[in-house]
Amino acid sequence: MSTFVAHKLINLMLDSLITSKTRLKLLIKFFVSASNQGYLRGLADEFQESTNAIRKELNQLEDAGYLEKKSEKNKILYRANTQHSLFKPLQKLIHTFLGIEDVVDQVLSRSGGVESVSLIGDYAKGLDSGLIEVIIFGENINQAYLLQLAAKVAEKLNKEIKLYFNINPQEGQRIILYTK
The missing domain is CATH 3.30.300 (GMP Synthetase; Chain A, domain 3)
Structure with a gap:
């Protein structure tokens, strides 16, 4: 299978699996590099989305175990849970998508x-x-x-x-x- 065809299949798969554009942006943000992190207001500004939309997706991703959070200076920082069994496959999928x-x-x-x-x-x-x-x-x-x-x-x-x-x-x- 050519790289072009594989890339198109990945795009179609992601578009059908992840119907929320906000969730896709968050997955890209956190899984493109394990060192990426962000907090609610910063992510809302970065993505030009409401804090409620970002909060909803962050909570769902954290509940599923894909993200972890920690409190730091009155802010809650989110980052990818690198210990999750699907971290590497998701990161590879995001890299392929990009x-x-x-x-x-x-x-x-x-x-x-x-x-x-x-x-x-x-x-x-x-x-x-x-x-x-x-x-x-x-x-x-x-x-x-x-x-x-x-x-x-x-x-x-x-x-x-x-x-x-x-x-x-x-x-x-x-x-x-x-x-x-």
Whole structure:
């Protein structure tokens, strides 16, 4: 089965299994990187959703054991439960959905001083439009390498990839994929 066909099947499967766009955004946020965490108001701002919608999904994901929470400075922080038996399969599914499978670690090690990577645009909204937009912040970033790699990945996924370096995102949703 080609990578393109597998990617399309994953997208169809996720869209049919996860009908809540808010839940999909939360799963992407927490499972793309085990170090990602967030609190209710921050997630509501990040996703431009009501705190009630975020709270409902966080509670359901925590009740199912996919997320864990801890109190820190009068805030409740949520993060993926890495001890859950489905953590690795879910993380792989999210990576496949985003088209980043096994390249994240390799990219970060070769791309210079990357401090953060954020997904913006349609994919941050949970929509598969065919355009993947990514903002990369950092110092001494190897832009040539990242642009070359983006072109290869775009061809492999049959999608367009736009990289932005050290810019502030416009109003809209974003999902932080990596922070140092």
